[in-house]
Structures are given as structure tokens and as C-alpha cells.
Amino acid sequence: EMLNSSAVLATDSASLAAPNASSVSEAMVEHAASSTAPNEASITVIRQLMDGAPVLAKKWSNNNGALNLSADTIQLDENGNIVFLNLGGMRLRTLPSNAFESLSHLETLNLGGTDLPLDQLKNLLSQLQNVESLLLGGNALGPEGAKMVAEMIKNKPSLKHLDLRFNEIRDEGMIYIAYAISHTSIKYLYLEGNEITNGGCKALAKALLENTTIEELFLGANSIGPEGAASFAQVITSNKTLRKLYVDGNRLGPQGAIVLAEALESLDGKATLKELFADNNNLGKEVAKRLAKALNSNTGMEDSLFE
Numbered sequence: 001e002m003l004n005s006s007a008v009l010a011t012d013s014a015s016l017a018a019p020n021a022s023s024v025s026e027a028m029v030e031h032a033a034s035s036t037a038p039n040e041a042s043i044t045v046i047r048q049l050m051d052g053a054p055v056l057a058k059k060w061s062n063n064n065g066a067l068n069l070s071a072d073t074i075q076l077d078e079n080g081n082i083v084f085l086n087l088g089g090m091r092l093r094t095l096p097s098n099a100f101e102s103l104s105h106l107e108t109l110n111l112g113g114t115d116l117p118l119d120q121l122k123n124l125l126s127q128l129q130n131v132e133s134l135l136l137g138g139n140a141l142g143p144e145g146a147k148m149v150a151e152m153i154k155n156k157p158s159l160k161h162l163d164l165r166f167n168e169i170r171d172e173g174m175i176y177i178a179y180a181i182s183h184t185s186i187k188y189l190y191l192e193g194n195e196i197t198n199g200g201c202k203a204l205a206k207a208l209l210e211n212t213t214i215e216e217l218f219l220g221a222n223s224i225g226p227e228g229a230a231s232f233a234q235v236i237t238s239n240k241t242l243r244k245l246y247v248d249g250n251r252l253g254p255q256g257a258i259v260l261a262e263a264l265e266s267l268d269g270k271a272t273l274k275e276l277f278a279d280n281n282n283l284g285k286e287v288a289k290r291l292a293k294a295l296n297s298n299t300g301m302e303d304s305l306f307e
Contacts, residue, residue, distance in 0.1 A: 036076050036077075036078055036079075036080055037076075037080055038076055038080045038082070039079060039080035039081060041081070041102045041103075042076065042080055042081060042082045044102065045082060045099065045100075045102060045103060046060075046069075046074075048096045048098070048099055049095065049096065049099055051096070052094070052095055052096030052099065053092050053094060053095055053096070055090050055091070055092050056087070056090070056092070059090065060073070071084075072086060073085075073086050074086070077105060079105075081103075081104075081105035082103055082105065082106055083105050083106060083107045083108070084106075084107065084108045085103070085106060085108070085109050085110070086108075086110040087109075087110060087111055087114055088110035088111065088112040088113055088114070088135060089112065089113040089114075089138075090113070090114060091113060091114065091115050092114045092115065092116065093114070093115045093116065093117075094116070094117075094120065095114075095116060095120065095124060097120070097123060097124075098127070099124060099127075100124055100127040100128055101127045103127070103128070103129075104129045104130065105130065106128065106129075106130065106131055107130065107131060107132045107133065108131070108132065108133040108134075108135075109128065109131055109133070109134055109135070110135040111124075111134075111135065111136055111139070112135045112136060112137040112138050112139065112163065112165075113137065113138040113139065114139065115139060115140075116139065118141070118144060118145050118148060121136075121139070121145070121148070122148050122152070125148075125149075125152045126152065128156065130158045131156060131158060131159060132158050132159060132160045132161060133159075133160065133161035133163075134156075134159060134161065134162055134163065135161075135163040136149065136162075136163060136164055136167070137163050137164060137165035137166055137167065137190070138165065138166045138167070139167055140167060140168055141164070141167040141168070141169060141173070142167070142168050142169065142170075142173065143169055143170055143172035143173040143176070144173075145167065145169070145173070146164070146167070146169035146172075146173025146174070146176050146177055147173065147176045149162075149164065149176075149177065149180075150176040150177050150179065150180035151180070153180050153181075153183075153184050153186070154180050154183045154184065156184070157184070157185055158185070159184060159185065159186055160185060160186060160187045160188065161186070161187065161188045162186050162188070162189055162190065163190040164177070164189075164190060164191055164194065165190050165191065165192045165193055165194070165218075166192065166193040166194065167194055168194060168195055169191075169194045169195075169196070170194065170195045170196065170197075170200065171195075171196060171197055171199040171200035171203070172200075173194070173200075174191070174194070174196050174199075174200030174201075174203055174204060175199075175200065175203040177191075177204075178200075178203040178204045178206065178207040179203075179207065181207055181211055181213075181214065182207050182210055182211060184213070185213050186213060186214060187213055187214060187215045187216070188214075188215065188216045188218075189214055189216070189217050189218065190218040191204075191217075191218060191219050191222070192218050192219065192220045192221045192222070192246075193220070193221040193222070194222060195222065195223060196219065196222040196223065196224060197222070197223045197224065197225070197228070198224060198225055198227040198228040198231075200222075201219070201222075201224045201227075201228030201231055201232070202227070202228065202231045204219075204231075205228075205231035205232050205234060205235050206231070208235045208239050208242065209234060209235060209238050209239065211239065211241070212240065212241055213241060214241060214242055215241055215242060215243050215244065216242075216243065216244040216245075216246075217242060217244070217245050217246065218246040219245070219246060219247050219250070220246045220247065220248040220249045220250070220277070221248070221249040221250075222249075222250055223250065223251055224247060224250040224251060224252065224256075225250070225251045225252065225253065225256060226252065226253060226255040226256035226259065228250075228252075228256070229247075229252050229255075229256030229257070229259050229260055230256070230259045232245070232247075232260065233259045233260055233262065233263035234263075236260065236263040236264060236267070236271060236273050237263050237266060237267060237271075239272060239273075240272050241272065242272060242273055243272060243273060243274050243275065244273075244274065244275040244276075244277075245273060245275070245276050245277070246277040247276070247277065247278050247281070248277045248278060248279040248280055248281070249279070249280045249281070250280075250281055251281065251282075252278065252281040252282075252283065253281065253282050253283065254282075254283055254284045254287045256281070257278065257281065257283045257284075257287045257288065257290075257291050258287055258290070260276070260278075260291060260294075261287070261290045261291045261294040264291075264294035264295050265294045269296065271295070273295070274295075275295075276291070276295050278291065
């Protein structure tokens with residue numbers, strides 16, 4: 001059960017910075033009222049993060065020096081363990097090297113838009129033990145960063161949700177990720193805005209022919225053309241778990257859409273894929289109608305296409 005970290009809200013920064021963790025815990029319990037208070041391990045992590053990242057020290061306290069943490073930032077379980085940590089969008093550029101070592105109960109971690117160096121990010125991610133949702137979008141990881149993430153996720157069997165949006169991983173990085181997902185339990189994979197073309201799409205499609213876990217795949221705002229669509233036509237007819245596919249804002253064109261429609265039509269309404277989002281692909285009205293009909297209209301395409 002995730003609980004609001006209101007226990008942290010009323011604790012002042014001076015108490016948090018105290019060297020004795022037990023005294024910090026007592027202070028938090030005193031102010032916690034009926035809410036669950038963070039345990040000593042959680043207190044230590046919060047203190048380390050604030051000490052090691054000035055941006056956090058500033059953002060997590062108000063003008064009076066009191067901590068200002070909401071459930072959007074940190075959530076606790078019933079034993080005071082941190083299970084949710086959102087550092088997204090803070091452009092931290094640095095974090096303590098051992099920041100996540102004691103977060104054995106952490107389920108969701110958002111490091112999107114933190115601009116952490118790759119070597120530091122690699123070290124921090126290696127400390128995650130039971131993470132289920134990992135958000136790394138907007139960090140300009142590039143192909144090398146994608147390679148690092150690919151190696152990491154193969155050793156994270158608990159990971160179900162991976163967000164790599166807008167990281168410029170390109171086809172080279174996509175190939176690393178495609179190979180890795182065959183060794184994971186990931187269900188939701190976000191790859192929008194990564195400059196992926198037909199080559200990267202083919203590598204991903206090949207992996208999906210064997211993958212039995214991914215249910216939703218987000219590939220919007222890339223540069224996938226008809227060849228990439230042809231690769232996914234094979235996925236549509238063979239994969240037994242993919243239910244939602246987002247390819248909006250690519251370069252499928254009428255040719256790519258026809259290939260997808262033919263794959264769906266061959267299954268006679270028995271496709272595992274139930275929703276296909278293909279807006280902004282220059283499909284043309286007639287082809288868009290055919291694709292929508294092939295998937296029983298669950299295409300996420302604008303009605304204006306059919307007028």
C-alpha cells in the first residue's frame with residue numbers, strides 16, 4: 001500500500017540534518033499525527049539526497065526551512081519504507097554515489113530530466129533491487145546510454161515499466177534495447193522521440209516475435225517508414241501479448257498503413273492487438289478507413305480523416 005509522505009511535511013530541515021537518525025525519526029513521528037512516518041533508512045536517504053544535491057535541498061524546503069514533500073515526490077509503505085521517489089525534471093546533474101543503496105523497497109523511480117552523467121547513472125541504477133517502474137526520459141542518453149540501460153534491465157526481473165522517451169538513442173541504441181527486452185519482464189515500453197528509423201524498428205520487431213511480456217509499446221514521434229511497418233506486420237500476426245501500439249507521428253504513409261491493415265485483416269478479427277494509434281502519418285483518407293475497419297475502429301486516428 002502506498003501512503004502519502006505527510007509525515008515528512010511537518011519536519012524541519014534542521015531536524016532532518018541532525019547526525020543522529022533516531023532523533024530524526026522521533027521528530028518525524030511526533031509530527032506525523034495519524035500518518036505513517038519514514039523509518040530510519042528512509043530518513044537517511046532523504047538526508048543524503050538533500051546534502052548531495054543542492055537543487056533538492058532548495059526544492060524540498062520552504063522559506064521557513066520546513067520540508068515541503070508531497071505524495072507527488074515521495075510515497076511510503078505502511079512500514080515507512082520509500083516505495084515511490086520522483087526526482088523528474090529537476091536537472092540535478094549530480095546525486096550522492098550511494099543514494100539508492102538502502103532503498104530495497106523502492107518500486108517506482110523517476111529520474112527523467114535529471115541530466116545525470118552516464119557513469120553516475122549506471123552506478124545508481126545498479127543499486128536498485130526491486131524497482132517495477134523506471135522513468136529515464138529526457139536525459140539525452142544517446143546510443144551509449146541505451147547500451148548501459150540494456151545491460152542493466154537484464155538484471156532487473158521485477159521491472160515492468162520502462163520509460164526512455166526523448167533520449168536520442170537512435171537505431172544503434174534501439175538494437176541494444178531490443179536485444180535486452182527478450183531477457184526481461186517489461187510490460188510497458190516508452191520509446192517516443194528517439195530518432196528511430198526502419199533499422200531500429202526491424203530490430204525491435206524481431207525481438208517482439210519472441211517476447212511474451214510487452215503489452216503496450218509507444219513509438220510515436222520517430223521516423224519509422226513503410227519498411228518498419230512491414231516488420232510490425234509480422235509482430236501483429238505472431239505476437240500474443242501486444243495489445244496497444246502507438247506509432248503516431250511517424251512516416252508510415254499509405255504503403256505502411258496498407259501493410260498493417262493486411263496483417264490485421266488476415267486475422268479476421270482475432271488479433272491480439274486491440275488498439276493502434278497512427279495519427280499524423282499521412283495515411284490518406286481511404287487507407288485510414290481501411291486500417292480502422294481492420295482493427296474494428298480502435299485506431300486512435302482523428303475522425304477528420306474519414307470525412
